Amino acid sequence: MATNYVLVSSSASCDSSSDDETLNPKKIDFSYQGLVSEVLEVNLVEMSESTERDQIEKILLYNNSLDSMANALTIFRNISVLDLSNNLISELPENLNTMVNLTQLFLRNNLLDDLSFPKTMASMIRLRDLNLSGNRLTTIPSAVLGVVSLRNLFLGGNRLAEIPRGIKNLKRLRVFYLGGNQIRALPSEICQLSNLHALILCDNQLESLPECICCLKRLECLQLHQNRLTTLPEGLIRLKSLSELSLRDNPLVVRFIREMTYQPSSLLELTARVIITNRIEYQPDDLPHTLHNYLHSSHQCVNPRCRGVYFNTRVEHVKFVDFCGKYKIPLLQYLCSPLCKADDPAVAQGAQNLEDETSIMRRVLLG
Structure with a gap:
């Protein structure tokens, strides 16, 4: 028997006083339902036949037991937010690329690896936020590097050992989160991300930074704690935008204190x-x-x-x-x-x- 679904408007979570919910974006909330993929598929098909599916803009599926992304999700052509965090998903379907209206995609804490992605995601030209933290990635998939519209990319808590040179394609990035990986060095191409406001590199294995990082004139937050840094580029002191610098638990700080x-x-x-x-x-x-x-x-x-x-x-x-x-x-x-x-x-x-x-x-x- 299929699990009952819940259809609510976004106003329900915002304490809106409006009586006309038809003016508000609708969302499907399947979170914390203990759903498996087969049951979800049935629910989505039933829902698409009984509701105005083109009105649905948000689908929340976090904290379930999904091992795959339901193909029926693509029926809802106008969704802008899809949250599949905290599941067991190990592969993404090729038709993910057809979800062209997505602006936010959350896949945090799943079982995704380097081979879990479709060949391309280039058609997702409205995607702004992509969260892939807490998975099994050792590099950034080429499909992700093709989403040039990205503003915020979260890859913390993976197994990344290096950053591909193709990162230069994501020139609109503002927030780049890479904490909790195994990165030893940064490619010079990262310095081409001229719109970066926050670069999070804490808890990695960095021993140095490229000198060109001082060219990131809009950088406001640079988190480098828990690495292996012994020196920093002198030009960092001249970055007028930089207001947050995290350095604790690096040899350059520990050595300084020990020698006092x-x-x-x-x-x-x-x-x-x-x-x-x-x-x-x-x-x-x-x-x-x-x-x-x-x-x-x-x-x-x-x-x-x-x-x-x-x-x-x-x-x-x-x-x-x-x-x-x-x-x-x-x-x-x-x-x-x-x-x-x-x-x-x-x-x-x-x-x-x-x-x-x-x-x-x-x-x-x-x-």
Whole structure:
């Protein structure tokens, strides 16, 4: 017996106050139904005969047990959104290419590999969003590289070892998600994606970046954490659009922190600190000439609550900020001593004030 289907309008999920649902796009919601492919096929055929199938614009089939994409889906010629995520699909049909009105196709967390795709998807000229994360891809299929209309491409959590040179075809890409793969190097062709706003490369095996990546003038987000980077292209610092840079868990950061040391203060510096912090009054003739000149070389501790100063030696501290995926290394901070704790909120505020006042310190790249 075929499982009952559910036909709802998009307004049902938007709390719309409109009484005329015929003005709203319709969607079929088959999600979380435990459907297998044979049962789905029967349901779709029955539905196409009993409804205005050309009014259907969204079909949701995520979280089922589908092992293939039903051929009957192509009956609904005007659907723009198709979600087949979290199923067991291992192959896509050749007639996928006939779904020319699709703008969003979600195939996340299935069993797709390099041979699972049709020969071409070039007719899908309206497709903007394609999510293939959580599958078994070792490369980007040529069919996908032929969808030149793509704006957002998600390929995270696959087995990608390399990026094909054909990636240059996707010149309209704005978001390119490649986190959680096995990529060791990027082809120079990726630098031709001039519309990229976000490039996610975290949790890979990258040891370097191509110099031309600095040509991506619209790049706002570059996530590189959990790789093997030891250097970065110097031109990154000149990317005015770049506002999010993630670098944690790379050798260039780990090595920098490991090499930071606390140097003991000299007797001269200890004396000068006592004079300044205790505001001891003196006349030039009261002090040795060396000490008198040395007092004028003091620097204020970054902690605004601290009256301490430092001279030749200081405690170096790199402040790391990691918030909802944003990660940057804004400043190398100088504290007067290890007792002036770097995790004090006042230290963070003092550094922020300095960063706000000096635009060149908004972003410091190590390497």
